[in-house]
Amino acid sequence: MTGATTDSRPADDVEPKGRLRSTGELIAGFVRRIPFSIVVAVLLVVTAALTGTMFGPAGEDTLEFWAAGVISTFEGAQWWTVGTSIAIPQDPFQLVFGVLAALLLLGVAERRMGTWRAIVAFTVTGLIGTALGAWLQWFGGEVGEWWATGTAADLTLDPLAGIVGALIASTSFMGALWRRRIRLVTLAAILTFVLYDGDSSNVYRLIAAVAGYLLGALLAGDASKLSVRRSSHAETRTLVAAVIAVTAIGPVxxxxxxxxxxxxxxxxxxxxxxxxxxxxxxxxxxxxxxxxxxxxxxxxxxxxxxxxxxxxxxxxxxxxxxxxxxxxxxxxxxxxxxxxxxxxxxxxxxxxxxxxxxxxxxxxxxxSAFDLVELLVWAVAALALPIALIIMLVVxxxxxxxxxxxxxxxxxxxxxxxxxxxxxxxxxxxxxxxxxxxxxxxxxxxxxxxxxxxxxxxxxxxxxxxxxxxxxxxxxxxxxxxxxxxxxxxxxxxxxxxTRARVGAGADAARLRALLRRNGGGTLGFMSTWPGNVIWTSSETDAAVAYRVINGIAITLSDPICRDEDAGRVIREFAAFCDANSWVPVFYSVHPQYLPIFEELGWQHMSVGEETIVRTKGLELTGKPWQKVRQALNRGVKEGMTTVWASWDELPRATVAEINAISEEWVAEKEMPEMGFTLGGMEELKDPDVRLMLAVGPDGRLQAVTSWLPVFRDGEVIGWTIDFMRRADDSMNGIMEFLIASAALRMKDDGAEVLSLSGAPLATKPVAPGETAPDPTVMSRLLEFLARTLEPAYGFSSLFRFKAKFNPDYETISMAYPDPLALPTIGLAIGRAYLPEVSPKEAVALVRTLTK
Structure with a gap:
């Protein structure tokens, strides 16, 4: 990991290196920002000492005077118990747990929404949860409801009601990742205790959580915080796994x-x-x-x-x-x-x-008839949870x-x-x-x-x-x-x-990486290591091809991984392999040097994007063409922005959490699901060969992240290809220009030859003066439709224009295919490769385009 630099060169010629905050620094900064939470923790210790609950359960006199419940709050008209019950722990266990919850959970809430909002949320949700819960017990007891009758004699001391309510309220001030996680896991945990335990305090916490959910949106002044937003594949897995785990402990x-x-x-x-x-x-x-x-x-x-x-x-x-x-x-x-x-x-x-x-x-x-109805309600409730879980797993x-x-x-x-x-x-x-x-x-x-x-x-x-x-x-x-x-x-x-994973036909991950290091595979070759690809290896030479089969179309990813002189033999052998399996081979995102081979085979090819390449040898960010990039770099340096170059395993846990949060916020803002195929996500960041360039603000908070895939030649890294790009919503304007320019300067210093800003899927470079645009084909119309459809959600054209700021060389990447009659099927397969979660409605729209 890199440290701070005192290089005397001008700001536009040096990468502003920095460092990430340590866990100790994060904890110290956290403690300084939660004065109310510390006061609550101390209050619980003091009230436990004064009422005698520090060393044993609350006595009968303590409960009757300070605890909330039907007997004390309603029948005894001791209204103050609604407030005192959330300030006194009931026993030593609740004292320890309450102090920890105050410092951690309430602390998180205070850190997110500020001290005065935390005070309001703790007080309001705690009072509502306790008062409404006790009233429901009283009312249910009056009509003979089983749970209310069984708990009518309960007297409750429970500081967790206000803490849980404040925590849920604070989620309206969080990003999509933690807002969703905390709400879902907290609600699942509370419901599990309500359904499997039924103690009064659990019902009070549930009501306080619901009150916090509504109060949080009110305090934030944004009703949209109540809505459910899209999550990534990895986050969906985490959430579903958390729900299954939390509900599993119910029988215990x-x-x-x-x-x-x-x-x-x-x-x-x-x-x-x-x-x-x-x-x-x-x-x-x-x-x-x-x-x-x-x-x-x-x-x-x-x-x-x-x-x-x-x-x-x-x-x-x-x-x-x-x-x-x-x-x-x-x-x-x-x-x-x-x-x-x-x-x-x-x-x-x-x-x-x-x-x-x-x-x-x-x-x-x-x-009685009421008892039978009550039994039916309980039986339905007992069936509802497993049914709901099965539906969730199917969906x-x-x-x-x-x-x-x-x-x-x-x-x-x-x-x-x-x-x-x-x-x-x-x-x-x-x-x-x-x-x-x-x-x-x-x-x-x-x-x-x-x-x-x-x-x-x-x-x-x-x-x-x-x-x-x-x-x-x-x-x-x-x-x-x-x-x-x-x-x-x-x-x-x-x-x-x-713990076992499938590997490609005849090749394991280690062999594939060895081939990449030795033979290169081009600037996009490292994508062949991504999940979802199957690896075919040649029986005649030391070569491999990464592909995936969709609807009988074997779509390769980038160039064949082989020596240049073996490319023709490898392409022919892979085509024969596909023919033996009744697949149509399609080479996708191949570079120009391979097109003559396909022409010799009688295949057709067409452009599917433009790769933007920056030559880092002798790179100087001078002159008018680099003005916007240079301005972003200088602005970042003046504002105290620094960069960190590291692998995923080198990152502190706090930074990993920040990257997850930034990524989930980005996914949640999209109208369509994450794309795949030639676009990596969070899982691809964790590869030990991948490097991350992070932008860190003067306060130590992460503002943006990019990932870089290695480009090999003869066992050496000779360049890097950008893949993952995410920025925080409140980051500095121009943060991505700052980050990529810093990466380019670093690569120049490290002796790299090339920096690839990767391919812009479905994008085409402008027609130069004097040139004529090629006649449209069925496939070109399909790709244009894909570009128009996906542009509002994914901004391919905007990204292509953004990359132009770095004065790159353009290299067309193409798709080669043997049979024009298979184009409709090829188009659908490419759509599914990029959007494996595409809806039936979107798929029908793709097919209709072919008939225009």
Missing amino acids: VALLNGTELTPFAFASYLFAEQPVSLDELVARCGDTASSLSAQCLSDLAVLTTQGFGMFLLSFVPVALLLLASWGLHRGRRFARWLAITVNAAILLFARTSLDATFTANDVEDDW TRRHFGIRSPREAFRRFVAIVTGTFVVLAAAYFLVGLATLDEFWPAATPADLAVDTLKRFVPPHFLAVVDPIVVPGHDLTSVLWQGVGVAFWLVFIIAAIRLM
Whole structure:
């Protein structure tokens, strides 16, 4: 990483080098800007000491006088409790958590929207959440609603209501990335606790969060902050994974709290009972299933959930969803199907879970109509969450397309299937040998069904016949252990599966990079390493071609990676390879030196863009042509702007977060999804061979970022090609000119030969005086339509004009194709390559263009 420079050369001749802020500097600056949050943290410590909650739970007198609830706030008319309840922690755990939340979460809110807004947001949302929550409890109790009746005696001390409300309010002052992340994850976490725990404080926090959502837009004076904006592929994966992970812990919350207040707490009933003895049940209930009373069946259901193995097995859905969350974050297709399957299983077994609840609690038959309606509402609520998660996973399926190699998947299936067969056979055979020791008396058919039940969480099938328990020691060990062992093997095998990646036909990443370093591949050659490409390697020479197949069209990316003298042979061999697979080969973004080869083959070619190239040897930013660039560079130096040249792995975490935020804000402002193919995104920045040039403001905040792809020749880097370009909304005017000019000066000093500003997709350079424009063709009309359609969202023409400021040389990049009759299909394939998420409506519009 570079440090500050004291070079005495004029500002327009030197790259203004700087450094990134350290984590310690960030923390110190953060603390200086959160005085109110520090006051709240200190207040919690003082009130805990004064009320006695610092070393133990709040006493009855403390709760009755200071806590909010139906009894104190409404029936006791102690209105001050609405305010005092958000200033006093209820126990030592809440004190510690409240202090940390005040310093971190409330601190973030104060840092984002200022001290006075943080005071307003904390106070208003805390009061609204507590007062409205207590009123809903009172009103619900009056009409006999289950949750309100069950919590009517609760008295709540909860500073987190105001903290959560302020945090959500502050998201209206954040960029798209963190606004979306904080809202979604916070709401998912609160809803999980509401649905699986049902404590009054969780409902108060939910109401405070909703109030903060509305208040934040009011304080910001911008109603658009309430809307949902587009996110990138990587961010969508992160958000979906976070939702799956947060909702996965819900059953753990219900199990640990043993609550009876929510429709999601069915499993907790089975584990909340006192241990049941098999010997006592046999003595009391008889030996056959037909003679068992309702109470004996209830006790038997509880007995089947006891033991360490059954306890672990009950957490299998949680473990699988957390595993799926990890895989979803990595974009794995297997993880999406795993999450869908687990939630579908929860739906499938929801009825038996409800049966288990009432079997274990001996529900009476004298329910009122209101009770039945309430039960229906709770049952629908229990089904709504997994249904909503499945819908979310289906809607976002395009973001999770990374597959494992077929060999790896076959190995996974073999391991999982083999493990199941071995464990199931072991339990069945041992159980068959000790069949006379099962209770109630079991038949081989009963044992066969019970063998399958050993692999299912107990609360899913606890009350499904047959219900039998082994009496023999060895059978009991297998009864407890085979399910746990199977799922442990499944999880380990799934982790290995989701860490495997597909590689191109016959080539791995290391070989491709070795070919690039040795043979070059041109200024756009490094794009061949990007995800989505398949690598074909020549059987006759040391060469490779990166391509992707869309609708039977094999579209290559840039020039073949080979020695110049081998280009003709490689192109012919790749064309033969495509023909053997019934694909139409299309070489896209190839440079002029390869066009004679295609002409010899009888192929046609046409321009698909212009690459802008700056020669860095002897570069001087002097004269009128460089005036605008020189002005931006000098302005940046005067305003204290500096640059940092680094790889992704060298960046501090804080800088990584800033880059993510800038990128997400850029994506959110676009009307159409991110483009791919020849345009890289956030994932491509993380390649260790890619370098980043960052613009850092005088306050240490990141203002803009660019990424640079290496250009190789004979194992050496001889140039760099720009790819990723993003700037913060509040950055300096001319920040990109400043940043690219600084990069050019650095490359000149490092001895690089060429700086490529990359190709401008679908752009054409102006026709020179005296020249005539070529006659339009079907394909040229299609490309012109694409350019017009995408210009408002992506600004290709504007970008092309921007690059002209750097006085580049222009080099036309072309598309070569063998069959003009395939042009309609080629056009659609190129559209899908650039916009893999293109809607059916947009695709139809592309086709209609061809008929004009």
